[in-house]
Amino acid sequence: MEHRRGVHLDAPPTNQLTPQMETNWEEKYQRNETPWNKGNPCPGLVEFLQNNPVTGRVLVPGCGFGHDVRALALTADQVLGIDLAPSAIHAAKSFPPEGGEDYSCLDLFALPLDFCGSFAWVWEHTCFCAINPQRRPDYVRAVASALQPNGYLLAIFYLNPDNDQPEGEPPFGTSPDELHQLFGSHFQLIRSWTPIANYPGREGRELMQLLQRKPELPSIS
Numbered sequence: 001m002e003h004r005r006g007v008h009l010d011a012p013p014t015n016q017l018t019p020q021m022e023t024n025w026e027e028k029y030q031r032n033e034t035p036w037n038k039g040n041p042c043p044g045l046v047e048f049l050q051n052n053p054v055t056g057r058v059l060v061p062g063c064g065f066g067h068d069v070r071a072l073a074l075t076a077d078q079v080l081g082i083d084l085a086p087s088a089i090h091a092a093k094s095f096p097p098e099g100g101e102d103y104s105c106l107d108l109f110a111l112p113l114d115f116c117g118s119f120a121w122v123w124e125h126t127c128f129c130a131i132n133p134q135r136r137p138d139y140v141r142a143v144a145s146a147l148q149p150n151g152y153l154l155a156i157f158y159l160n161p162d163n164d165q166p167e168g169e170p171p172f173g174t175s176p177d178e179l180h181q182l183f184g185s186h187f188q189l190i191r192s193w194t195p196i197a198n199y200p201g202r203e204g205r206e207l208m209q210l211l212q213r214k215p216e217l218p219s220i221s
């Protein structure tokens, strides 16, 4: 796994991707090849919410079946789960509602203009590790743009997925160093910790971070 030290977020959005690094997510859902679906919300998120109820409007990119969306809807005013794959959104909508949650088939990298600055929180869980690593600077920009100034990105990052997929397929790992390089210009790191609660097999391989969006974002030249 290449660690992207010295990534320049002011570079233009990446649009030249290695073809084998693009994933057909819809096809995976249609084939029921969804090993990431554990049938319940991320334990690290549940642990966090027990002591830190999240309020306001929340965005969950790459929400899949929406388990985390529904966990967040127990405390937040409004939660929007988005996913590229129509089948994921269809499945997410089939669960009984827990609160003010909704789902929409959207690409994180092509969000509607009115999303700009409109979320108090973003919850990241296995979307960052799913996208092509070349698009990580785009990920940071997209999430920072969706957040209000001083809004929060709560994230669980998969450090070392011990990927048994063919080369060039997700999940793609990361490191604290890379996260600092990527997020540092748009976010202030508030807290970084290893969650106690994990899905079986992910113990010690996840890093949770609470990041706060800077009031002013760097301009894209």
Ligand SMILES: C[S@@+](CC[C@H](N)C(=O)[O-])C[C@H]1O[C@@H](n2cnc3c(N)ncnc32)[C@H](O)[C@@H]1O
Residues within 6 Å of the ligand: 025, 026, 036, 037, 038, 061, 062, 063, 064, 065, 066, 082, 083, 084, 085, 088, 106, 107, 108, 109, 125, 126, 127, 130, 131
């Ligand atoms: C590994 S799955 C994780 C799903 C969910 N977060 C979970 O943990 O169950 C990654 C998800 O991200 C979605 N995804 C990938 N790229 C995306 C993008 N650019 N915009 C929105 N969703 C995306 C995929 O369709 C897939 O549902």
